[in-house]
Amino acid sequence: MSRLCLGGASLGSMPTTFAYAVPPEDAHATVRAFFDQSEINFIDTAAIYGYDEGQPEGFGESERRIGQVVRERGGLPPGFVLSTKADRAPGANRFDGEQARRSVEGSRERLGLERLPIVYLHDPEYCSWDEVVGPGGALEILRRYRQEGVIEHLGLAGGPIDVMLRYLDLGGWEAVISHNRYTLLDRSAEPLIRACQARGIAMINAAPYGSGMLAKGPGRYRRYMYQDAPDEMVERATRLEQICQRHGVPLAAAALQFSLRDRRLASTIVGMTKPQRIRETLELARTPLPESLWAALDAAAGFA
Ligand SMILES: NC(=O)c1ccc[n+]([C@@H]2O[C@H](COP(=O)([O-])OP(=O)(O)OC[C@H]3O[C@@H](n4cnc5c(N)ncnc54)[C@H](OP(=O)(O)O)[C@@H]3O)[C@@H](O)[C@H]2O)c1
Numbered sequence: 351m352s353r354l355c356l357g358g359a360s361l362g363s364m365p366t367t368f369a370y371a372v373p374p375e376d377a378h379a380t381v382r383a384f385f386d387q388s389e390i391n392f393i394d395t396a397a398i399y400g401y402d403e404g405q406p407e408g409f410g411e412s413e414r415r416i417g418q419v420v421r422e423r424g425g426l427p428p429g430f431v432l433s434t435k436a437d438r439a440p441g442a443n444r445f446d447g448e449q450a451r452r453s454v455e456g457s458r459e460r461l462g463l464e465r466l467p468i469v470y471l472h473d474p475e476y477c478s479w480d481e482v483v484g485p486g487g488a489l490e491i492l493r494r495y496r497q498e499g500v501i502e503h504l505g506l507a508g509g510p511i512d513v514m515l516r517y518l519d520l521g522g523w524e525a526v527i528s529h530n531r532y533t534l535l536d537r538s539a540e541p542l543i544r545a546c547q548a549r550g551i552a553m554i555n556a557a558p559y560g561s562g563m564l565a566k567g568p569g570r571y572r573r574y575m576y577q578d579a580p581d582e583m584v585e586r587a588t589r590l591e592q593i594c595q596r597h598g599v600p601l602a603a604a605a606l607q608f609s610l611r612d613r614r615l616a617s618t619i620v621g622m623t624k625p626q627r628i629r630e631t632l633e634l635a636r637t638p639l640p641e642s643l644w645a646a647l648d649a650a651a652g653f654a
Contacts, residue, residue, distance in 0.1 A: 355392035362400030362412030383625035396435035413460035435472030450488035470507035529556035552616035564605035
């Protein structure tokens with residue numbers, strides 16, 4: 351798969367999580383623009399994307415929107431890779447085997463795909479360890495689906511690094527997603543990146559803009575990881591933006607390339623909800639950045 355990946359969380363419209371809604375026509379147009387180009391061949395979604403405070407019916411909405419365009423194209427076009435995630439029962443956080451089965455079957459139906467190229471066990475940090483990994487739990491069912499070939503590759507996706515490392519130790523993972531924790535402002539995923547590298551597991555970095563602040567700028571979008579950013583973080587982001595301005599480059603280019611230039615990462619997942627974002631992202635990825643920028647950004651963000 352390509353080193354850039356289109357992220358599908360906001361494509362499902364999650365107005366509380368992202369602080370703006372995304373109409374279906376924008377999502378469809380973005381996915382069409384994605385299938386119409388040839389440089390990014392990787393798209394990521396999850397069963398739960400679209401579920402948000404006050405909109406329980408949103409569960410599956412990102413997959414439904416992506417699935418509509420997949421159907422228009424007569425299936426996943428050759429050469430494209432799609433990943434989705436098996437999810438807990440929203441609200442209840444139940445994640446037993448039955449829930450995993452319901453989630454995977456729902457994904458196949460919504461996406462219109464018999465076989466799912468990559469499925470991640472998603473956000474286990476919200477769930478009981480025993481329920482997920484115990485006999486008849488979510489993990490057992492996902493492994494069975496992989497044996498049967500319904501799931502081609504099984505991955506692990508989630509947040510807190512200590513929880514991710516505990517799950518990683520179970521073995522059998524082919525890909526791992528971490529999010530918001532390896533950016534210009536947060537490096538806490540470093541131990542997970544090292545652990546994946548040591549085990550030969552594809553490490554995928556999601557949310558290089560910290561869910562938006564490092565793309566839109568702290569003046570326009572004062573949020574990090576789906577909530578209001580603390581003042582000290584906004585101050586650091588503002589310093590980073592000023593340094594980029596002095597170097598004559600966009601903050602978004604530095605944020606994106608911080609992830610892309612790290613060869614330990616197999617891919618970087620970027621959330622986009624407008625068709626022009628695909629071209630903009632490719633331009634940001636190609637923007638020449640002076641080598642001296644990185645040390646200046648590290649120092650300003652407190653990582654020197
Ligand atoms: N647990 C997990 O497995 C997990 C967790 C988090 C994320 N992820 C995956 O990673 C993906 C990316 O994460 P994310 O979407 O939360 O955060 P992100 O990629 O850090 O940021 C997305 C935000 O950046 C904005 N943006 C992107 N390109 C831009 C541009 N050229 N100019 C201005 N703004 C731009 C988007 O705005 P617009 O909406 O205006 O385009 C959106 O608000 C998710 O969609 C999901 O697939 C997985």
